[in-house]
Amino acid sequence: MVKKKSMRTDVCPECGSTEIVVDERHGETICAKCGLVIDEKLVDTGQEWRAFDHDQRMKRERVGASLTYMRHDKGLSTLIGRSGYAELYKFEPEKRKQIIKLRRWHKQILSATERNLRFALSELDRIASYLDLPRNIREEAAMIYRKAVEKGLVRGRSMESVVAAAIYAACRQHDAPRTLDEIAEASGIKKREIGRTYRFLTKELGLKLLPTSPIDYVPRFASALGLSGEVQAKAIQILKEAMKKELTAGRGPTGVAAAAIYIAATLCGERRTQREIAEITRVTEVTIRNRYKELIEKLGLEVEEEGEKTERKGVDILH
DNA sequence: AAGACGAAAGTGGTTGA
DNA sequence: TCAACAACTTTCGTCTT
Numbered sequence: 044m045v046k047k048k049s050m051r052t053d054v055c056p057e058c059g060s061t062e063i064v065v066d067e068r069h070g071e072t073i074c075a076k077c078g079l080v081i082d083e084k085l086v087d088t089g090q091e092w093r094a095f096d097h098d099q100r101m102k103r104e105r106v107g108a109s110l111t112y113m114r115h116d117k118g119l120s121t122l123i124g125r126s127g128y129a130e131l132y133k134f135e136p137e138k139r140k141q142i143i144k145l146r147r148w149h150k151q152i153l154s155a156t157e158r159n160l161r162f163a164l165s166e167l168d169r170i171a172s173y174l175d176l177p178r179n180i181r182e183e184a185a186m187i188y189r190k191a192v193e194k195g196l197v198r199g200r201s202m203e204s205v206v207a208a209a210i211y212a213a214c215r216q217h218d219a220p221r222t223l224d225e226i227a228e229a230s231g232i233k234k235r236e237i238g239r240t241y242r243f244l245t246k247e248l249g250l251k252l253l254p255t256s257p258i259d260y261v262p263r264f265a266s267a268l269g270l271s272g273e274v275q276a277k278a279i280q281i282l283k284e285a286m287k288k289e290l291t292a293g294r295g296p297t298g299v300a301a302a303a304i305y306i307a308a309t310l311c312g313e314r315r316t317q318r319e320i321a322e323i324t325r326v327t328e329v330t331i332r333n334r335y336k337e338l339i340e341k342l343g344l345e346v347e348e349e350g351e352k353t354e355r356k357g358v359d360i361l362h
Numbered sequence: 363a364a365g366a367c368g369a370a371a372g373t374g375g376t377t378g379a
Numbered sequence: 380t381c382a383a384c385a386a387c388t389t390t391c392g393t394c395t396t
Contacts, residue, residue: 234374238375293385317367318364318366328365328366329367330386330387332366332368333386336367
């Protein structure tokens with residue numbers, strides 16, 4: 044873990060004390076004597092420790108890169124002509140003028156894009172917090188956004204929609220997909236807009252995007268419904284079987300996932316109503332019913348839940 | 363009374379000429 | 380660019396628990 048050592052602030056500018064303390068919880072560098080906050084830009088390179096289930100634990104594990112893409116300047120800044128005016132007088136007057144001009148120009152551009160970037164990244168963080176996204180996905184999203192800016196892809200569309208699309212893409216890349224609905228709710232951007240920007244982004248940046256598997260949705264949905272790991276496992280098994288038989292092709296992954304969870308829950312005697320599942324998964328009950336019907340038929344499943352006994356009727360996809 | 367079921371019409375997005 | 384199309388939604392009436 045790298046603790047930030049500030050070049051200029053080893054001594055507190057307020058009281059002159061050299062007791063500078065780094066408060067990692069708040070990301071601040073503080074003078075221990077007078078309490079002055081010297082630097083609050085400290086980058087937390089530590090881990091996000093909170094993990095409530097296996098899924099999150101897997102997702103949150105990471106090995107520390109010390110650079111963060113979430114900071115607008117990655118913690119570093121560059122400027123043309125850092126040296127003082129004395130240096131300038133080595134040049135011809137004409138050349139000197141040019142350099143001064145260039146310097147000013149560069150400064151303006153830099154600060155403008157930096158302002159933009161900073162704003163975009165704070166927006167990104169806001170949305171990511173709302174969605175409770177793990178750190179590595181936030182980083183990924185930030186990096187995608189940064190690339191988009193570099194390629195000038197933000198031009199002609201709103202910064203917010205690009206941020207939302209970047210988050211959507213990052214989630215998918217990490218096999219922890221969020222639905223467009225969820226991102227739309229968190230960002231306040233319309234689904235349609237996000238989807239469009241997302242496709243544009245993936246095309247222009249050449250991001251490899253595989254179609255999402257319904258399985259990726261299971262852990263999140265199931266835990267949101269308060270279902271046990273047993274149900275999750277069963278739902279995933281059902282889905283695997285369904286995918287073999289190409290029952291998922293062309294179907295919305297969330298709908299299929301919802302149906303599988305519905306079936307698994309009833310099989311395990313942890314029944315949830317279609318209404319409840321529909322709400323969490325954001326598909327309608329009708330869709331759940333349709334997928335459910337298909338799954339039951341084509342997989343030869345029988346669902347009767349009378350107590351514990353009838354768990355394995357029909358084909359044993361449960362082994 | 364609530365949940366499950368399904369028909370019918372409507373919506374937004376994709377595809378192919 | 381437009382029409383056809385499939386998946387999904389909305390709405391609503393009926394049956395089941």
